[in-house]
Amino acid sequence: xxxxxxxxxxxxxxxxxxxxxxxxxxxxxxxxxxxxxxxxxxxxxxxxxxxxxxxxxxxxxxxxxxxxxxxxxxxxxxxxxxxxxxxxxxxxxxxxxxxxxxxxxxxxxxxxxxxxxxxxxxxxxxxxxxxxxxxxxxxxxxxxxxxxxxxxxxxxxxxxxxxxxxxxxxxxxxxxxxxxxxxxxxxxxxxxxxxxxxxxxxxxxxxxxxxxxxxxxxxxxxxxxxxxxxxxxxxxxxxxxxxxxxxxxx
Numbered sequence: 027x028x029x030x031x032x033x034x035x036x037x038x039x040x041x042x043x044x045x046x047x048x049x050x051x052x053x054x055x056x057x058x059x060x061x062x063x064x065x066x067x068x069x070x071x072x073x074x075x076x077x078x079x080x081x082x083x084x085x086x087x088x089x090x091x092x093x094x095x096x097x098x099x100x101x102x103x104x105x106x107x108x109x110x111x112x113x114x115x116x117x118x119x120x121x122x123x124x125x126x127x128x129x130x131x132x133x134x135x136x137x138x139x140x141x142x143x144x145x146x147x148x149x150x151x152x153x154x155x156x157x158x159x160x161x162x163x164x165x166x167x168x169x170x171x172x173x174x175x176x177x178x179x180x181x182x183x184x185x186x187x188x189x190x191x192x193x194x195x196x197x198x199x200x201x202x203x204x205x206x207x208x209x210x211x212x213x214x215x216x217x218x219x220x221x222x223x224x225x226x227x228x229x230x231x232x233x234x235x236x237x238x239x240x241x242x243x244x245x246x247x248x249x250x251x252x253x254x255x256x257x258x259x260x261x262x263x264x265x266x267x268x269x270x271x272x273x274x275x276x
Contacts, residue, residue, distance in 0.1 A: 032256055035239040037275040038217045040066055041098070041208050043226035044077040044084060045190060047244050048267050055087060062268035063091060066275050074098060074211060076204045078161070078190045078230050080140045081106070096214075100140050101188065101198050101230050102207035103160040107214075114210065115142070118161065118199045120154040122185065126162045126197060127154070129175055136165040164195045188230035192248055196230055205233035223274050225259065225267060227251060242270045 042048050042063075048055055063073050075088050076098040088097060096113075097106040105113040123139060127150055130137040139146045141157040151157060166172040176195060179187055186198045204224075212218055224231070224238035227247040235241035235255050243255035244266045252258050257274075260266040 032240050032274070035274075036221055037071060037223045037240065038221040039072040039074060039208070039212065039215065039223075040271060040275060041074045041076045041204065041222060041224040041234055041238065042267060043204075043228070043231045044075060044079060044087065046227035046246060046262050047225055047231070048075070048262070049087070050263055053087075055090065056265050056268070058265035058268040060091065062265075062271040062276070063093075066271050067093065067095075069276065071275055072096065072211075072215060074208065076102070076208060076224070076226075076231075076234060078196055080104075080145055080160075082143075082145055096211045098204060098207040098211070100160045101186075101196060102202050102204045103140075103198055105207050105210060113214075115160070116199050116202050118159045118197070119184070120157065120159055122182070122197075123159045123162055124154045126164070126179070129178065130164065133166070133171050133175060135171065135175070138163045138165075160198065162197045163190075165191075165193055166195070167193055188228070188232070189248075190228045190230050203233040204231060205237045208234055209237070223270070225270055227262065240274050242274070 066073055072095045073093050074096050077084050078101045080100055094108055103116050107113050140161040141159045179185055184200050186200050186202050188196050190196055209219060219237050220239040222238040223240040224234040225242035226235055227244040232251055241255045243252040243258045245261035259270040
């Protein structure tokens with residue numbers, strides 16, 4: 027759906043998800059996307075990468091864009107300023123991480139977790155309390171098992187549950203999402219969510235897509251994300267980010 031009100035919104039900040047959005051399936055940023063981002067920056071627009079990844083797994087790609095802006099990582103758990111200094115970090119209690127790790131063992135799923143300074147995959151620490159945790163992720167191909175784990179996690183009001191692909195679950199501390207983080211960045215910049223264009227493909231992008239002045243879903247986005255967006259761009263393999271930037275911001 028295209029709302030005529032969108033045409034007169036002044037975009038001052040563009041929030042862009044990485045996997046399935048800015049990156050192609052080889053985890054690269056296309057030349058076309060780079061160029062559009064550069065033009066937006068030259069126009070004075072803040073380009074904020076907003077990702078589920080940690081600094082460890084996104085830094086090289088983000089640095090390659092030479093942005094002069096904020097960075098949002100781990101689904102909004104961390105906000106970094108233009109100098110790369112940590113502005114805020116929201117942690118997830120280690121007892122929840124331990125509980126989710128036990129679920130992973132019980133149902134034999136693939137999992138990963140982000141702690142400060144590390145990404146854990148199959149090897150987890152003996153003492154969960156010795157680390158500061160931000161996120162836990164499950165990848166579950168079996169729909170029934172995914173549903174069972176999701177329903178159990180939903181009982182806990184201290185958890186924020188989303189996904190970054192149709193087969194996974196991503197769990198952060200309650201109230202942590204990309205929209206809240208972008209809102210905080212907007213406050214610091216003296217702009218509002220109405221000045222934001224946000225784009226993504228998964229449920230961990232949903233809050234920012236719904237709350238931004240212009241919410242853009244990728245052509246390859248999950249169906250529910252498309253339903254909630256103001257506009258659907260081309261896929262991440264067809265420079266959908268550049269297409270949206272050129273349409274709404276340049």
